[in-house]
Amino acid sequence: MTTPHYTPIFGDAHAYVHAKHIRLKRGMALCNPDTACEMCGDLFEPDWWKSRGDIVGEATGRGAVLFVRRERETWALRHFRRGGWMARLSPDQYLWLGLERTRMWREWRMLAELLRRGLPVPRPIAARVMRQGLTYTGDLITRLIEGTQTLANVIVHSALAESEWRSVGALVARFQNHGVRHDDINVRNVLRDQSGGLSLIDFDKARFTEPGAWQLQNLARFRRSLEKLHRHHPGLHFHPRDWLNLLEGYDATISSGAPP
Secondary structure, rough: OOOOOOOOOOOOOOOOOOOOEEEEEOOOEOOOOOOOOOHHHHHHHHHHHHHOOOOEEEEEOOOOOOEEEEEOEEOOOOEOOOOHHHHOOOOOOOEEEOHHHHHHHHHHHHHHHHHHHHOOOOOOOEEEEEEEEEEEEEEEEOOOOOOOEHHHHHHHOOOOOEEEEEEEEHHHHHHHHEEEEEOOOOOOOEEOOOOOOOEOOOOOOEEEEOOOOHHHHHHHHHHHHHHHHHHHOOOOOOHHHHHHHHHHHEEEEEEOOOOO
């Protein structure tokens, strides 16, 4: 397997694109100008969407995600929640270190920059930060990538072709070639559409950084997520040869040395 190396292109990793800042009663919102920014405060309230009959689904997990219908789009509304032992102390409050360092702001801006680079990620709609003294809570709204399933759900039910596994490896490498360190990369954060196109989600802790050992660590993290899924689904459509095909796609993209 090729040792990851490349010539990273680091642009403005915190690009706002054309974001609009909205001051709220106890916080701030960051809004895509294509959105109805005058309603920005309401957009984060589940009860507001419920009163309009626009909630179309929900995904459970560490932080429940509401899927809401906005004109011809479906949006994902996520309230940030802690995981692990920290959740026992506070389920959704984070230490305030300034607006620019809040998780919602960073993820919104990360997504905006990745889109600017042409990478397959959800479009950020709006982010909200509500400060409470030394802590804050927050939410993020992104546009749902329609017609997709998680890679995990796909391979539970059907097998991928060799070329598709190579595409999965190429996806991981493509983000790494842009210097994107995604420490929670797993089979549930890779989406596949009906034509086989792939995209990546959940950039809560992602950041731009220089090349290093983290690249192979992220690849190993992805392998562990496949093995964990296999333990829960013994009939999973994943075999050793599939991993070799994935590595082939990864190596070919990493060795190109430049973001495609």
